[in-house]
Amino acid sequence: GENVEQHPSTLSVQEGDSAVIKCTYSDSASNYFPWYKQELGKGPQLIIDIRSNVGEKKDQRIAVTLNKTAKHFSLHITETQPEDSAVYFCAASNQAGTALIFGKGTTLSVSS
Amino acid sequence: DTAVSQTPKYLVTQMGNDKSIKCEQNLGHDTMYWYKQDSKKFLKIMFSYNNKELIINETVPNRFSPKSPDKAHLNLHINSLELGDSAVYFCASGRTGANYGYTFGSGTRLTVV
Numbered sequence: 001g002e003n004v005e006q007h008p009s010t011l012s013v014q015e016g017d018s019a020v021i022k023c024t025y026s027d028s029a030s031n032y033f034p035w036y037k038q039e040l041g042k043g044p045q046l047i048i049d050i051r052s053n054v055g056e057k058k059d060q061r062i063a064v065t066l067n068k069t070a071k072h073f074s075l076h077i078t079e080t081q082p083e084d085s086a087v088y089f090c091a092a093s094n095q096a097g098t099a100l101i102f103g104k105g106t107t108l109s110v111s112s
Numbered sequence: 113d114t115a116v117s118q119t120p121k122y123l124v125t126q127m128g129n130d131k132s133i134k135c136e137q138n139l140g141h142d143t144m145y146w147y148k149q150d151s152k153k154f155l156k157i158m159f160s161y162n163n164k165e166l167i168i169n170e171t172v173p174n175r176f177s178p179k180s181p182d183k184a185h186l187n188l189h190i191n192s193l194e195l196g197d198s199a200v201y202f203c204a205s206g207r208t209g210a211n212y213g214y215t216f217g218s219g220t221r222l223t224v225v
Contacts, residue, residue: 034213043116043202043216044155087153099145099157099168100214107153 002027004092006103013080015112023090023103024072030092033066033073034100038087047088048075080110115139118203118217125193126225133188133220135203141215143167143208144186146178149200149219158201161186162208193224 003026013019025033031052036044050057050064050073057064061080066073077084087107091100116137125131137144145168146158159178160168166178175191186203203217 036216038153043218046213046215049213089155099160101157102155105153105155 002030002092002098002101004090004101004103006090006106008106009104010107010109012109012111015080015082015110017080019075019077019080019084019108019110021075021088021090021106021108022072023074023092024070025092025101026071027092027094028071029094032093033064034091035062035064035075036089036091036102038089038105040086044089077108080108082110082112084108085110115215116203116205116217118201118220120220121218122221122223124223124225127193127195129193130189130191131193131222132190133201133203133222135186135188135217137184137203137205137215139205139207139215141205141207142183143206144180144183145204145206145214146186146188147202147204147216149202151199155202159186159188190222193222195224198222198224 006023034049037047038044050066061078063076087105089105090103093100119134143162145160147155158172161180164180177189180186200219200221202219204214206214
């Protein structure tokens, strides 16, 4: 089955810096890669996703890149703000309806 | 107008008890899921239902039994609760096909004492 590895497990940056979180996946059939943000006491919230027919997607300060050949994808947050502090999860699945398989999460801390 | 709602939000109970967690989605999604988040924040799939039919049943003790009375509801019943069942349980819903994305509920924090 699918296995998703996520690095780093913790990331501390200064406000205004960029943050990059990387994930690798094992199943070449996976074709959907979402990123979730989880704040304390809340459920994961979808922040951006990418499908395997696209190499990059951007939404304001957030971007995701996908390298299908290498089976890895990354989340890039630019101009970080204290409110970006949260746990971020990458995940993978295929569109046949199988469940999302999550990475182990990255705790991002943005200090002002 | 909550998209995926779970009840209760907190549940404290003694070992050996039986408890249920309810989940409802009003997004018109055809698939619903239960995930368990342990103390290290790892999110692990437990069950998946598509149009009331069980699709995924990961290696979960048979003390856990999901029930889907209709495609908008997926409840989780847990028998003979153990200390190791303490975790946050998340319900999620999604739509298979091209527009594929999950929406999570806010979670149920289960504490077994």
